[in-house]
């Protein structure tokens with residue numbers, strides 16, 4: 143179908159012709175995907191032109207996304223459409239997923255939490271019943287509200303709005319009418335593909351600021367648009383799944399669907415370490431509420447997080463933790479969840495931790511007494527890695543993992559106590575040092 147963004151929007155408002163486009167696609171929904179793809183491609187060409195000609199910034203990407211959402215809903219009045227879905231109970235929002243910034247207030251309730259890392263937002267707390275509970279207000283460093291997550295919070299402590307999604311519960315996608323299901327699947331797939339295309343073409347930030355690559359004017363413009371557009375797409379995706387659990391699940395499914403063992407999410411995770419930090423921060427915020435979807439959480443942990451952890455933890459420790467890095471943001475979201483312990487065992491996470499801790503202590507060990515038959519090695523507390531508490535990430539993650547009873551059993555008994563034996567060797571190295579290692 144021939145669509146022209148320029149004609150369909152006048153002064154940023156959709157024209158009467160938009161109705162015609164919506165109507166045509168309602169009758170041939172198989173064309174939605176290709177049309178959305180065309181709109182997104184077109185928006186980039188128009189955005190480049192309008193910036194080069196110093197026209198008023200029209201932001202064609204935002205228009206393309208707005209129009210795509212109208213096509214998905216089959217109506218121009220998308221807000222009314224989503225309200226109606228909620229009112230009819232076709233979509234539900236059973237988990238909160240509010241994302242916190244550093245310093246935001248939240249509540250902890252030791253009567254309701256399933257582990258000590260959990261918290262809920264102020265709204266959810268005031269709309270729930272915590273009479274007689276042991277609760278306190280805290281300031282958080284980031285993260286996401288746990289209200290509605292059966293893996294984090296007792297259902298009796300959920301608020302009146304969020305009833306939670308259990309694993310046994312019927313798939314919320316099944317409640318979507320056939321046209322909406324088909325249109326939203328196609329739309330999401332195209333938006334995610336387009337996001338990938340942009341993220342892949344973002345030039346990695348040089349480690350040394352003086353090595354900034356020389357870009358010509360056009361390349362610089364494209365680079366600026368890549369940065370801007372990825373943030374626009376990410377916040378669009380966030381707004382998309384906040385409209386209901388069905389849309390959240392649909393995003394999780396579309397992102398992880400594999401073809402030749404590759405998914406759209408795989409592409410993002412591959413380029414993710416070299417993306418600019420503001421994009422990484424927004425991407426992480428986009429992932430957090432998706433972790434409520436059990437299959438997404440398990441897949442993310444196994445396929446993306448643990449391999450990354452294994453490969454990057456040493457660099458992370460040595461270079462000093464970067465606040466917005468994957469290894470700072472995700473351990474508390476992933477290692478504390480009880481239904482993920484099988485993956486922790488399969489992927490030998492305890493072994494990785496003991497191994498890395500051992501390596502740190504060995505690096506910091508010196509000969510304390512060479513008069514003995516075998517010289518006595520002990521950790522030097524003045525060594526940078528020890529003095530700067532470089533081991534802190536590992537010991538924190540260790541305590542998350544050992545908070546699960548079956549993981550504690552695994553740690554002690556697995557393979558006839560081989561892991562535990564390694565741990566004891568480490569304790570041996572720590573003998574004789576000061577009590578700084580906590």
Ligand SMILES: [Zn+2]
Pocket residue numbers: 238239240262263264265266287288289
């Ligand atoms: Zn909340």
Ligand SMILES: [Zn+2]
Pocket residue numbers: 237238265266289290300301302303304
């Ligand atoms: Zn809530």
Ligand SMILES: [Zn+2]
Pocket residue numbers: 251252253254255271272275276277299
């Ligand atoms: Zn409570």
